[in-house]
Amino acid sequence: MDIWNWLYESIETHREKGDDSRLELYWTFREAMDFDEQNPQAAFAALEEGRKRAAALGDGWWTLFFEHWKLQNLLSKQRNYGAARDLAARVALEARKPQYAALPQRVCLQEDLISAFVGIDARGHATLIQEALDYMEKEAAPDVECFLCLLGLQSDFAEERALWNEAHALRMRLLARCEESGNEHHAMQSHLELCGVILNLPYAAEEVLDPANIGESDEVVPVAEGWVSRETFEKRMGEVESHAIRAQELAEKLDAGEYFSEIWMWRAHVGFMRGETEAAQEFFKRAIDRFFANGLLPAENFFAAWRTTYWRYGNFDKALQLVEDEEKWIEGTGQLAREARLARFRCHFKLALGTLEAADFEAARAKIALLGDPSHEQNRLAEVETAWKNQNSASAG
Amino acid sequence: MASASANSGAIFMSELPHSSESPSRGEFALHLPGLLKVLAEHLYSNRQVALRELIQNAGDSCVRRALSGDAPQGYAPRLDIRLDRAAGTLEFSDNGSGLTEDEIRDYLATIGRSQTRELKENLAIFSPDDAQKLVGQFGFGFLSAFLLASHVEVVTRSMQPDSPALLWRAQGDESYEMSRAQRDEIGTTITLRVKPEAAYLLERELLGETLRRFADFLPLPITLDGADEPLNAGRPPWEGDDPAHEIGDYIRARFHAPPLVIIRLGPHQFDLGHDTLEIPLEGFLFVPPGSVASVREYGDLSVFIRGMFIRDDEKHLLPSWARFVRGVIDCPDLQPTASREDIHQDETFGWVKKAIEAQLVSALHGIADEEPQLWQAIVRGHADVITGWAARDEEFFERVADILSFRTTRGLLTLRDYLNLSDGALYYVTRELGSLQEQLLAEGHGFPVIDASWFGVEGCLRRFAATRLHDEKRVRLVQLDDNAPELLRAAPSDSLQAVLRWYEARGVRVKVARFAPDSVPALMVYPRDAQFIADARTALSGDELPAPFAGLIGEVVESLPVEEDDLAGVLHLNLDNSLVQSLADAPVDARRGAVLETLLQVGRLFAGRTLTVGDAAGAFEELGAALGRLMLEE
Known part of the structure; x- marks a missing residue:
């Protein structure tokens, strides 16, 4: 039985018994969901009210039901992974008790805990996360929605570690599952995630060309950090566009307005990359308008698409400004790995602008030092440092 | 959120250089494809609204026919919508007034000119009730069809005598085709070839829901695929x-x-x-x-x-x-x-x-x-919303301030009733209540405590304190949580040195304090997160969690800033309590030791936190042993 079956069966039972107090819990949940998109803090408060009501009734299952949705709110809407981690640990601890052995939500709560760690510092906790995911794969029946969440989580984990081929394969597997089960919500999210994965796929698939090997007659196209063949470029952009369009269709159908800013940002990105600037500007404006109108912080990929567009066109000052804004927006949300990445990007763009200083490296190192496994970021930062030193010695020469 | 950093520097018109020559006049030019694109794709926030525009056009058309006086007796307006998933089409068929060739040119194909608006304006003076039945007025709602469709086809026959049936086709660009068609019945059929991105509207259930949402109250029966029963109620x-x-x-x-x-x-x-x-x-x-x-x-x-x-x-x-x-x-x-x-x-x-x-x-x-x-x-059900708004809106506050009930340690009380129980102050905590110790300490001071853990309550209390008098005095506001000295005051420990040594020898942290009620000899106080840490350690040591989750939870526990020494709790002895006073300035013999053990275990049990079942059983065991020793001493 998955969580929705449990929910609807519970409602029917409460209705038959005339248990208005517990029916009220359901209405509270529905009302909270009404707020979820436009005012996630209000939705969170509503869910907390529901939790308190359930606790007052001594109903542990309903209490954990609300806790799970509070966690979903923190993870997906507020993107506050630090707060989610602390809450998820407490809730997972509670859920271990024998009275919850048959609670369908138990799997979701465990996934929430993993999800929080993935969002904080996936590399730093890679071993524990991997073990937990392996354990979950045995726990979650393939025919329930939890399994889709699990595949999504596995893909998030791969993306966080820049394992783009693996992430791509997992997302495609998830899409196939969604197709089988008719789960359009997960499908929409996967199409969107795939846009970000495909953007990075050339680096994993070694499609980025070595500048030394590019001949004069070769038709190549610049991407963020190198060049790819025209053929690869068209293929990848075509894929991103078709995923973005499919995500748009599903988002419209599901009336999932909070995803539009990201969808339009991807469509803008494709337009800009192809040089179709008029259409791209239109999508970009829509994406930005929606972003500022929403009370939600979009997924990291929204910024990746935005930033990469600047990068591709050499607008390093705007890319830097965006990085600084993004740093402010995620402050206090516990996203340690993302903060370290952004500190590195800051160095990268400042290097391109010729304004990079030793203090920027210090700041980046301080962020990287907070990571459980800093080696990846240290290596990437070292590449920037080498380029900086070369730049300095060239200018001194 | 911060301002968009993507904005490029705008050049304002006032910054452009001015010419001294006299200005020449010009006329705005119309770029029709651009205008069509804006109207059809950007005027509306989502595609579904196109359905509303088409329903409304059909509705107005039926009203026009009913008002014309030429409608057959017993004329019953209707709109039937058919969907064909395989062909990817949606078809809207009404038995309204239909369109003549001139009307197609003047209204359907002229942006901004509305047949309905013109009829409404004509009716407004002499027949305002009839005018109110018409909804349309802008003259470009039909364009919204291109939100949904790549191709739009209209087959229509006007109610005007001898009007031929006409076929009108367009693809959302600046041109259209019109020709004669085959149709006997007066009315209009619009067929949309649905764009791939709008294909979800070909799902019957979703389409039905959307139509019902827009037109449930509209007095035009709307059927889906020729069903007998309309899907809309037809009236509010x-x-x-x-x-x-x-x-x-x-x-x-x-x-x-x-x-x-x-x-x-x-x-x-x-x-x-x-x-x-x-x-x-x-x-x-x-x-x-x-x-x-x-x-x-x-x-x-x-x-x-x-x-x-x-x-x-x-x-x-x-x-x-x-x-x-x-x-x-x-x-x-x-x-x-x-x-x-x-x-x-x-x-x-x-x-x-x-x-x-x-x-x-x-x-x-x-x-x-x-x-x-x-x-x-109403007030009880919406206490949180009402208190929140009462805190924000002065006028509303005045309406509800004296009748609004707040959760307190003595149940729901209005603030007036509360003040009669306290000493003219509003004592509140912003943490959740539920701790018997907190409640006891507050009551020890002789007042109930208001639960201000909900957003808005504190603001409401502030407004009340700022605007109300009690016994002709200002109402004081006192927050009790995070204000330990208010409840537990430090006291000299000199007289209890032997007692402190006795506890320390047993690994118990202890402090001397004064607090009310003085009938309470000792309280065990735990730091925040102590319960979670204790639970987690129990679960981890007992292998109650799958190994990977134990690891993740262990990481969270390790990250909490809690002094290890405080985790077991700190026993606060109340120097105002006569039993504690009787323990002063004397060595701890077996009888006194039994009393101290009793105080410790009662304190642990009363705190009710960080105790496992084993701990609780152990505490009762120690307590029983201590009481047994006391009896033997007698």
Whole structure:
């Protein structure tokens, strides 16, 4: 039985018994969901009210039901992974008790805990996360929605570690599952995630060309950090566009307005990359308008698409400004790995602008030092440092 | 959120150099493809609204036919919508007035010219009731069809005598085709070849839901695939045979909540001194059974104009404090925007808002005066929202401040009743209550404590304290949590050195304090997170968690900034307590040791935290042993 079956069966039972107090819990949940998109803090408060009501009734299952949705709110809407981690640990601890052995939500709560760690510092906790995911794969029946969440989580984990081929394969597997089960919500999210994965796929698939090997007659196209063949470029952009369009269709159908800013940002990105600037500007404006109108912080990929567009066109000052804004927006949300990445990007763009200083490296190192496994970021930062030193010695020469 | 960093520097017109030559005149040019694109793709916020525009066109067409006097006897307007998933088409067939060739050119193919608006203007003076039946007015709603469709085909036959059937085709660019067609029945059929990105509307259930949402109240039966029963109600619930019952059912179905009270709205007259102004208003307001938290607010209306749905979540037509009220209204005087997704906030809007507020306030006063139990239920159910708004809105605060009940350690109390129990101060905690110790300590000071853990309560208390007097004195406001010295005051430990040594020898941290009530000899105080850490350690050591999760939870535990020494709790001995005083200045013999053991175990049990079942059993065991020793000493 998955969580929705449990929910609807519970409602029917409460209705038959005339248990208005517990029916009220359901209405509270529905009302909270009404707020979820436009005012996630209000939705969170509503869910907390529901939790308190359930606790007052001594109903542990309903209490954990609300806790799970509070966690979903923190993870997906507020993107506050630090707060989610602390809450998820407490809730997972509670859920271990024998009275919850048959609670369908138990799997979701465990996934929430993993999800929080993935969002904080996936590399730093890679071993524990991997073990937990392996354990979950045995726990979650393939025919329930939890399994889709699990595949999504596995893909998030791969993306966080820049394992783009693996992430791509997992997302495609998830899409196939969604197709089988008719789960359009997960499908929409996967199409969107795939846009970000495909953007990075050339680096994993070694499609980025070595500048030394590019001949004069070769038709190549610049991407963020190198060049790819025209053929690869068209293929990848075509894929991103078709995923973005499919995500748009599903988002419209599901009336999932909070995803539009990201969808339009991807469509803008494709337009800009192809040089179709008029259409791209239109999508970009829509994406930005929606972003500022929403009370939600979009997924990291929204910024990746935005930033990469600047990068591709050499607008390093705007890319830097965006990085600084993004740093402010995620402050206090516990996203340690993302903060370290952004500190590195800051160095990268400042290097391109010729304004990079030793203090920027210090700041980046301080962020990287907070990571459980800093080696990846240290290596990437070292590449920037080498380029900086070369730049300095060239200018001194 | 911060400002968009993507904005490029704008060049303002005033910054452009001015010429001294006399200006030449010019005319705006129209770029038709661009205009079509803007109207068809950007005027509306989503694709579904195109369905509303097509329904409305069909509805107006049927009204035109009914008003023409040429309609056959017993004319029953109808609109049938058919979907063909395989072909990817949606078809709208009405038996309205149809279109002549001139009407197609003048209205269908002329942007900004509306046949309905012109008819409405003609009817407005001599037949205003008939004019009100017409909804359309802008003349470009039809363009919205291109939101959904790549190709649009219209087959129509006008009610005008000897009008031929016509076929009109367009693909959303600046041209269209028109030719003769085959059709016997008067009316219009519009076929849309649906774009791939709008293909979801070919799903029957979704289409039905969307149509019902827009046209449920419209007096035009709409059928899907020729079904016998229309999918829309055809009238609002307040026009039903049993309006009260139907409105109740409507609220339960649409808003998923049984209402505490329903307030009917009706036409409202304003006395302007020299004249009266009547606002033609229909609908209802209702108070849902409860709100969820003080930041969880309603205060929203669903707005219809002449039976056509315009929008949900309209928050400007209700007073800002009415966040515990929802409703549905229909007012023909409201002016929709061109996309018909919003309402112009013009002078009429202001009058409608005043009419709604007047009827709401009158109804609430009536309930408060005549049905106090219902009013209590409303205030209780929406305490959080009401307190939140009372804290923010001075006018609303004045309406509810003296009747609003707050959660306290002695149950729900109004602030007036609370002040009669306290010493003229409002004592509150922002943490959740539930700790017996906290409650005991507060009551020890002789006052109940207000639970201000909900957003808004504290603000409301502040406003109350700032604006009210109690016994002609200002009301004080005292926050008790995070204010330990208020409840536990440090005291000299000199006289209890032997006692402290006895506890320390057993690994128990202990402090000497003074607190009320003095009948309590000792309390065990734990730091924040102690319960979680203790639970986690128990689970981890007992292998109660799957290994990977134990690892993840262990990482969280390690990250918490808690002093290891404090985790077991700190026993606070009350120097104001006579038993504790009797332990002073004397060595700890076996009898005194048994007393100290008893105090420790009672303190642990009373705190009720960080105890496992084993701990509790152990505490009782120690307690029993100590009491046994005391009995032996006797």
